[in-house]
Amino acid sequence: SPRTYLGKDELLRRQIDPGSLKSAYDYIIVGGGQSGLVIANRLSEDTTKTVLVVEYGTFDNNPSQVEPSSATSYPPMDLFNVTSVPQPGIGNRTGTVYAAAVVGGGSTINGMLFERGSAEDYDNWEKLGNAGWGFSGLLPYFKKSTTFNTPIDPSVVADANITWDTSVYGTDGPIQATYPPWVWPGTKIQFKAFSEVGVPTQFEAAGGNSYNAFWVPSNVDANGRRSYARNEYFDPAQSRPNLSLLVNYRVNEVLFSSTKRAQSVTIQARGTANGASTITVNANTEIVLCAGWLHTPHILQRSGVGPKALLTAAGIPILSDLPGVGSNLQDHPAAFIQFTYKTDVFPNPSSLQTNATFAAWAQQQWTQLREGPLSLTTGNSLGTIPLTTMNPTGYQAIISKALAQTPATYLPKAYTAEQLAGFVEQRNLLTASYGSSTNGIFEIPFNGGASTALCLDKPMSRGTVTLKTTDRYAEPSVDYNTNVNPVDVDLTISAARFYRTWMAAPSMQQLGPTELTPGTTLTTDAQLNTWVSGSMSSSTAHSCCTAAMMPQNLGGVVSPDLLVYGVTGLSVGDISVIPLIPATHTCATVYAIAEKAADLIKARAASPGNPGSTSSTTSISSTTSSTTSTTSSTTSQPTTTKTTTTTAPVPTQTHWGQCGGIGWQGPTVCAAPFTCKVSNPYYSQCL
Numbered sequence: 260s261p262r263t264y265l266g267k268d269e270l271l272r273r274q275i276d277p278g279s280l281k282s283a284y285d286y287i288i289v290g291g292g293q294s295g296l297v298i299a300n301r302l303s304e305d306t307t308k309t310v311l312v313v314e315y316g317t318f319d320n321n322p323s324q325v326e327p328s329s330a331t332s333y334p335p336m337d338l339f340n341v342t343s344v345p346q347p348g349i350g351n352r353t354g355t356v357y358a359a360a361v362v363g364g365g366s367t368i369n370g371m372l373f374e375r376g377s378a379e380d381y382d383n384w385e386k387l388g389n390a391g392w393g394f395s396g397l398l399p400y401f402k403k404s405t406t407f408n409t410p411i412d413p414s415v416v417a418d419a420n421i422t423w424d425t426s427v428y429g430t431d432g433p434i435q436a437t438y439p440p441w442v443w444p445g446t447k448i449q450f451k452a453f454s455e456v457g458v459p460t461q462f463e464a465a466g467g468n469s470y471n472a473f474w475v476p477s478n479v480d481a482n483g484r485r486s487y488a489r490n491e492y493f494d495p496a497q498s499r500p501n502l503s504l505l506v507n508y509r510v511n512e513v514l515f516s517s518t519k520r521a522q523s524v525t526i527q528a529r530g531t532a533n534g535a536s537t538i539t540v541n542a543n544t545e546i547v548l549c550a551g552w553l554h555t556p557h558i559l560q561r562s563g564v565g566p567k568a569l570l571t572a573a574g575i576p577i578l579s580d581l582p583g584v585g586s587n588l589q590d591h592p593a594a595f596i597q598f599t600y601k602t603d604v605f606p607n608p609s610s611l612q613t614n615a616t617f618a619a620w621a622q623q624q625w626t627q628l629r630e631g632p633l634s635l636t637t638g639n640s641l642g643t644i645p646l647t648t649m650n651p652t653g654y655q656a657i658i659s660k661a662l663a664q665t666p667a668t669y670l671p672k673a674y675t676a677e678q679l680a681g682f683v684e685q686r687n688l689l690t691a692s693y694g695s696s697t698n699g700i701f702e703i704p705f706n707g708g709a710s711t712a713l714c715l716d717k718p719m720s721r722g723t724v725t726l727k728t729t730d731r732y733a734e735p736s737v738d739y740n741t742n743v744n745p746v747d748v749d750l751t752i753s754a755a756r757f758y759r760t761w762m763a764a765p766s767m768q769q770l771g772p773t774e775l776t777p778g779t780t781l782t783t784d785a786q787l788n789t790w791v792s793g794s795m796s797s798s799t800a801h802s803c804c805t806a807a808m809m810p811q812n813l814g815g816v817v818s819p820d821l822l823v824y825g826v827t828g829l830s831v832g833d834i835s836v837i838p839l840i841p842a843t844h845t846c847a848t849v850y851a852i853a854e855k856a857a858d859l860i861k862a863r864a865a866s867p868g869n870p871g872s873t874s875s876t877t878s879i880s881s882t883t884s885s886t887t888s889t890t891s892s893t894t895s896q897p898t899t900t901k902t903t904t905t906t907a908p909v910p911t912q913t914h915w916g917q918c919g920g921i922g923w924q925g926p927t928v929c930a931a932p933f934t935c936k937v938s939n940p941y942y943s944q945c946l
């Protein structure tokens with residue numbers, strides 16, 4: 260296994276001293292985040308090529324950062340400190356902006372929910388003029404980046420009926436994915452309830468079927484530790500003499516030759532006065548921007564590649580008038596819906612807080628065996644529900660409403676005719692997805708709990724990232740425009756009503772679900788509209804699409820070969836290039852994009868006379884969607900009900916069921932020398 264977890268001293272030795280920077284490298288990668296480290300690894304496989312990565316953040320060497328519990332704690336030191344502008348669509352509230360500032364980027368701090376979008380989502384990218392970027396074009400890169408490992412606890416797998424198809428995963432990809440050895444019992448009831456309201460369970464979602472209900476692995480290794488870009492892509496490559504990583508430095512601008520070829524970057528130490536004391540480093544072959552959705556467009560704008568009016572106002576000479584730079588911002592805004600269970604099963608996610616004995620047992624399981632509830636990251640089960648299922652009688656009206664809108668009404672005022680045309684193409688694809696039974700519109704993450712965030716997977720609203728004209732080095736202005744398009748509100752109301760339907764499913768009644776918010780008295784569209792406005796947040800940390808891969812005459816920024824329009828020698832390899840946000844958590848998709856980007860960069864360098872060539876012209880072409888089969892599976896319900904325990908010896912092994920009986924984990928039989936002792940009517944222990 261290439262996996263390594265290096266000590267602090269070792270890490271410090273590996274960041275190069277700015278004084279030892281060479282004057283030129285073949286490739287300069289801007290941003291040593293998730294995508295940047297993938298591309299750095301692949302490009303430096305060729306020992307004749309020199310690669311420099313410049314990263315604003317530094318190493319997070321806190322041991323807890325690779326533990327599953329880090330999935331829900333995002334250390335402020337690993338994030339940029341940015342807040343959105345007030346959002347009129349959600350009561351003028353501002354929103355947290357999630358942009359990583361650490362070696363490994365988002366992969367170092369994210370929730371480790373390792374999911375892919377549906378085939379239709381990626382096929383839509385291809386339909387937007389990007390040949391080779393449909394699901395069949397990306398699947399080899401999903402596989403190349405990932406290895407699926409058989410879960411370590413077969414009893415959990417069997418009891419919860421977790422299913423997977425190894426053929427859609429790679430066998431020697433760097434990122435390790437598996438199912439942790441724990442499922443909260445209530446999760447099985449929730450899967451069953453989904454099936455009762457028309458949402459079957461997929462056998463495997465990662466092959467293009469990530470709609471309806473399904474299991475999602477975590478990106479963890481066999482020991483339950485975070486598997487991410489730094490330890491899987493950078494650490495194994497760090498000793499290559501041709502690969503250099505400079506941390507705690509910010510790239511300010513890309514500088515161009517008189518023929519508009521990207522030649523060098525200016526960098527400066529983090530924490531020094533903006534724009535002062537810069538160092539210039541040259542690139543012989545190509546500069547690859549991987550600074551993420553927030554800073555890739557910001558760097559482009561600072562470098563003279565962006566909307567003409569904005570650059571003129573900031574006094575920046577225009578190299579390429581690309582209005583799409585910083586536009587097309589999309590995320591998955593989320594509304595928090597709250598229920599409680601009157602007769603919850605035990606244990607449930609709250610038990611860790613409400614039952615000290617259970618919490619102690621969970622801690623002991625994790626510390627001694629790396630098993631139990633603390634092996635969970637953010638969770639492993641999702642409902643990603645088609646609109647046709649959520650709102651079978653109303654979805655057509657929502658589609659008609661979207662198609663009848665004058666596009667400019669709800670888009671940022673600066674949109675040009677090209678951008679409007681590009682949005683219309685996106686809207687055609689989005690509304691087709693709204694009417695599709697094989698594509699999700701709303702995500703309902705579930706994990707045995709009663710409350711959740713309803714995440715809008717296919718928003719119509721579009722936001723912006725804009726350089727501050729008075730201080731180009733200040734953090735850019737972020738405007739998500741959340742829910743500015745009323746279609747997004749209609750979709751959220753559909754999701755809230757569907758959640759109520761799910762909670763009313765027959766199987767769910769054993770839990771006694773009771774609605775807290777929006778509250779049963781809020782039923783009309785107007786009432787629920789008010790709830791949406793007060794409850795929704797702008798981001799689930801999936802921001803993207805701000806340097807979109809689309810034809811230039813549709814407002815695009817990069818071509819399908821990821822080269823920036825209007826200049827040469829400059830490409831983008833991160834999440835910014837996505838044209839339409841897929842209905843998925845974005846980490847696995849970013850690995851696939853970066854792996855593909857590396858192949859494209861290598862191929863053009865190997866093509867004589869064509870290093871970092873001018874981006875090719877693209878046009879819209881329709882493609883055939885790949886189809887994948889759907890397999891349903893049903894789950895049985897656990898028979899436990901809520902109980903509390905006050906005293907219990909530290910268990911060696913716990914079964915959710917009485918001695919000799921059939922419980923949640925199967926027959927309760929203890930391995931010698933232990934014997935089965937009943938601690939309470941619902942679970943037993945081998946002591």
Ligand SMILES: Cc1cc2nc3c(=O)[nH]c(=O)nc-3n(C[C@H](O)[C@H](O)[C@H](O)COP(=O)(O)OP(=O)(O)OC[C@H]3O[C@@H](n4cnc5c(N)ncnc54)[C@H](O)[C@@H]3O)c2cc1C
Binds near residue numbers: 292313369846
């Ligand atoms: C808190 C959080 C939770 C998430 N949870 C999940 C999840 O559970 N599942 C999932 O699938 N996805 C999740 N995501 C999303 C996923 O991690 C991101 O989409 C992905 O990591 C983005 O990769 P990237 O390479 O585009 O950008 P990043 O990984 O953000 O990399 C950009 C890098 O560029 C650096 N940089 C920026 N500006 C400059 C500059 N001027 N000079 C030099 N360096 C610069 C930054 O420091 C950063 O390291 C989460 C993201 C976050 C932030």
